[in-house]
Amino acid sequence: MNLAGPLAGVRIIEMGQLIAIPWAMKMLADMGAQVIRLESCQRLESYRGDALYKNETEGEFWNRGANFYEHNRNKLGITLDLTNAAGMEILKELVSVSDVFAENFTPRAIRNFHLEYEDLRRVKPDIVMVSSTGYGFTGPWANFGATGPATEGASGLVYMTGYADGPPVLPEIPYTDYTAAEQTVFAVMTALMHRLRTGQGQFVDISQTQAASATVPEALLDFAANGRTEPRIGNGDSGMAPHGCYPCLGDDRWITIAVNNDEQWRAFCGVIDQPSWSEDRRFKDSLNRWRHRVELDELIGQVTSGWDAHKLMQELQAAGVAAGAVLDSKDLLFNPHLLERGFFEVVAHHPSTGIPPLPYVGRPWKMSLTPPVPAKAGPIMGEHNQLVLSELLGRSAADLASLEEAGVIGYAPTNPRPVSRPSLDEQVRQGRMQRYETDFREQVARVFPPPNDT
Amino acid sequence: MPAKALDGVKVLDLTHHIAGPWCTKLLADYGADVLKVERPEGDPARGMPPFYHDEIDQDKSLLFLYLNTCKRGITLNLKTLQGRRMFRELLQDVDLLVENFSPRVMASLDLDFESLLELNPSLVMVSISNFGQTGPYRDYRAADIVEYAMGGLMYIFGNYDREPLKHALHQAQFKGGTDAASAALMALYHQRLTGQGQHVDVSIQEAMASGLRDVVDNYTYTGAIRRRQPNHSGDLTRLRATSDGYILPNPGIGARDNWQATVEFLEVPELDDERFSSPSARLANAEELGRILDETFQTKNKSNMFFAAHDKRFIYGIVQSPEEVLADPQFAARGYFVDIEHPATGTVKYPGPPFLMSGTPWGPAKPAPLLGQDNQEVFGERLGYTNDEMSRLRSIGVI
Known part of the structure; x- marks a missing residue:
């Protein structure tokens, strides 16, 4: 076992925000890269000010944001005012001792800061620079700011998605930020493999829209080759029937089922005790089931609504039919399969935050020889100013004091403004939350004891 | 030809369907030498729609053609002893093996990682599966919809x-597939530094679960x-229908304080009213606000509105149909769609590089292999089988 991770020795300077770059750099940090995340006290990262622990907005709320911790595990954090020449000098020094510089600002901002690849190359000739932008670093839309929904919309994915009788529908997370972030991990590794072999750095220009379009080739090629655009089909499939999401016992409980062939169809009819369906001419083979899929979905829904979703899933799977209960967030966290695989990792927080050790999502891969590094929470603001500036760059204590005095580094936002969310009762009343539980801390701690408490 | 980023990486590709081939396509398009091994009847993705001109043909599935660019292709029946023998010969000088069978298949063929490592001590093997190689759901079946659930x-x-x-x-x-490609390169990076091989277990369920914002954390942070x-019709960032499609408005964080800017941009004086001027007022009058916004957006052209918004640095998004994506000037300026000529279809426009690398270009893209296209070269020239032997292997269903 190599406990330093496969990427030990790789140093990355991250000027990221929100998801697209931070998620990708978190994955690299988990696997042993040293990631130094830059933040600004003058322009607070939005994820520090929202989704706060226990919804409490007072005190040092910026060290209690769920979305920040979710995307910044295992990183070192420093604050730096890049509008100040001394701050910029520190950034350039950091780049000069690093392997990768990664950012997701607009090209306009990067040009204004003189942080383009050509600028960095003068400081570190073999640097790999990674820019992740909504539409790409070049081209007529280069400077258009973008959100996840915007890139999902531009990519073609939103247009294809939605119920059969309605408008396009988007998921309630910035989905394509993650699509792009996943491809960014691959892009960084591709550039690092090349650099390992040749010693050469380069500029990697990630368009979040292009990354997303690369995952909808069926639709794009159907138009390119056949001039056709298929209508939205909800949870349907172009060949399988039944294929959908059906109601189960309980409040807002559902199961997904996908039947791929006649053998699975007969097994399905057996499990739900509808032997007559497998004899029914309308449903006798794949093609007929697909033609009569609307009637079929209706009939199935009537039967599944008498079943517990997990029990039906287990019975269908035992009979060889693909089926999955629709897991809500609590189901997912306490899912026995993910628990056995150790997918969620318990992370201890800085004592000043008052946040107990909590489980966070891990990674979709397990490596037999090089496990991830022991998980550490994302940094509180300025947590590693001293470590990075003194130990890595050799700045003196007096230097640090004068940098702090001048506001180049700091430990708190200069203009703190938390997002205040409505009370949980109000959120449930508005329908934004399904429900809430007051003993969640005990429930979580029971299943996920603190790391040194086992 | 200019150097590619993954030049020198040799991959044996035992994958089929989508996740595995997408992983090895990423590697191949950026320069890895990928040899795709298909069962003699072919990757089932060869039967997946859409087809070129709707002609159902093993070389005309557009999805298959897309997922297998830049790979060479051979056929091999791993259910035969001879097929496995030839597979082991091929394995000896590769860096990476990728497979996405159900978890117990490789072991049932005596091709589990431990025995393969004996043949090739620095082998990286990546296994992609629905729920991973361990755990109570290991043998569960899945389709994309089940992974979403x-x-x-x-x-x-x-x-x-x-x-x-x-x-x-x-x-x-x-x-x-993307996560598998990333993990494969991490393991290869370690291999290049230490000579050590290892086994990587990638779960599609975990790929879904690792990319969720404020879902599990909402529970652990607040319960x-x-x-x-719910459908809040007055939500300023809700998708809206325009005269010619859909747009994703986003007046930016500033709109919380500067309602006037939104009113002016939308050119609706009716909105300049205290019923709408603060977030709480807008929530109280959401239905009325929603009605006015719906009517307003219905009169607009989505492209005009998208560009006008960006002039003001409002980060609006535009919903593009596949046809519009193909005609998008931004994609065109970046050379995104590339013409690839395949013997069965002629030239078709494919989505190209997800990201651009300044020093090591993506492409030029080579078409997906015909079934068994490189058997002669690989079995004959590389492994040294004679033509007679190859005809015999073919007649008994090994290749």
Whole structure:
């Protein structure tokens, strides 16, 4: 076992925000890269000010944001005012001792800061620079700011998605930020493999829209080759029937089922005790089931609504039919399969935050020889100013004091403004939350004891 | 030809369907030498729609053609002893083996990682599966919709009062494949430094679950369980229908304080009213606000509105159909769509590089292999089988 991770020795300077770059750099940090995340006290990262622990907005709320911790595990954090020449000098020094510089600002901002690849190359000739932008670093839309929904919309994915009788529908997370972030991990590794072999750095220009379009080739090629655009089909499939999401016992409980062939169809009819369906001419083979899929979905829904979703899933799977209960967030966290695989990792927080050790999502891969590094929470603001500036760059204590005095580094936002969310009762009343539980801390701690408490 | 980033990486590709081939396509398009091994009847993705000109043919599935660019292709029946012998010969000088069979298949063929490592001590093997190589759901079956359900995204996706929804097409498979490609390169990076091989277990369920914002954390931080959101018609960032499609408005964080800017941009004096001027007033009058916004957007052209918004640095998004994506000037300026000529279809425009590398270009893209296209070269020239032997192997169904 190599406990330093496969990427030990790789140093990355991250000027990221929100998801697209931070998620990708978190994955690299988990696997042993040293990631130094830059933040600004003058322009607070939005994820520090929202989704706060226990919804409490007072005190040092910026060290209690769920979305920040979710995307910044295992990183070192420093604050730096890049509008100040001394701050910029520190950034350039950091780049000069690093392997990768990664950012997701607009090209306009990067040009204004003189942080383009050509600028960095003068400081570190073999640097790999990674820019992740909504539409790409070049081209007529280069400077258009973008959100996840915007890139999902531009990519073609939103247009294809939605119920059969309605408008396009988007998921309630910035989905394509993650699509792009996943491809960014691959892009960084591709550039690092090349650099390992040749010693050469380069500029990697990630368009979040292009990354997303690369995952909808069926639709794009159907138009390119056949001039056709298929209508939205909800949870349907172009060949399988039944294929959908059906109601189960309980409040807002559902199961997904996908039947791929006649053998699975007969097994399905057996499990739900509808032997007559497998004899029914309308449903006798794949093609007929697909033609009569609307009637079929209706009939199935009537039967599944008498079943517990997990029990039906287990019975269908035992009979060889693909089926999955629709897991809500609590189901997912306490899912026995993910628990056995150790997918969620318990992370201890800085004592000043008052946040107990909590489980966070891990990674979709397990490596037999090089496990991830022991998980550490994302940094509180300025947590590693001293470590990075003194130990890595050799700045003196007096230097640090004068940098702090001048506001180049700091430990708190200069203009703190938390997002205040409505009370949980109000959120449930508005329908934004399904429900809430007051003993969640005990429930979580029971299943996920603190790391040194086992 | 200019150097490619993954030059010198040799991959044996035992994958089929979508997740595995997407993983090895990423590697191949950026320069890895990928040899795709198909069963003699071919990758089942050769039978997946859409087909070129709707001609159902093993070389005309557009999805298959896309997923297998830049790879060479051979056929081999791993259910035969001879097929496995030839597979082991091929394995000896590769860096990476990628497979996405059900978890117990490789072991049942005596091709488990431990025995393969004896043949090739620095082998990296990546196994992609629906739920991973361990755990109670290991042998569960899945389709994309099941991964959406079990990965946590589906429950919060769709209309408040309807069944949960998934994305169109095969997003879960693509996520799993991308993550597998990343993990493969991490393991190869370690291999290049130390000479050590290892086994990488990639789960598509975990690929879905690892990319969720404020879902599990909403519970661990506050005890609340998110659900599909009610349809707040007054939500300023809700998707709206325009005269010619759909747009994703986003007046930016500033709109909370500067309602006037939004009113002026939308050119609706009626909105300049205290019923709408603060967030709480807008919530109280959401239905009325929604009605006015719906009517307003219906009169607009989405492209004009998109560009006008960006002039003001409002980060609006535009919903593009596949036809519009193909005609998009931004994609064109970046050379995104590339012509690839395949013997069965002629030239077709394919989506190209997801990202651009300044020193090591993507492409030029080579078409997906015909079934068994490189048998002669690989078995004959590389492994040294004679033509007679190869005809015999063919007649007994090994290749």
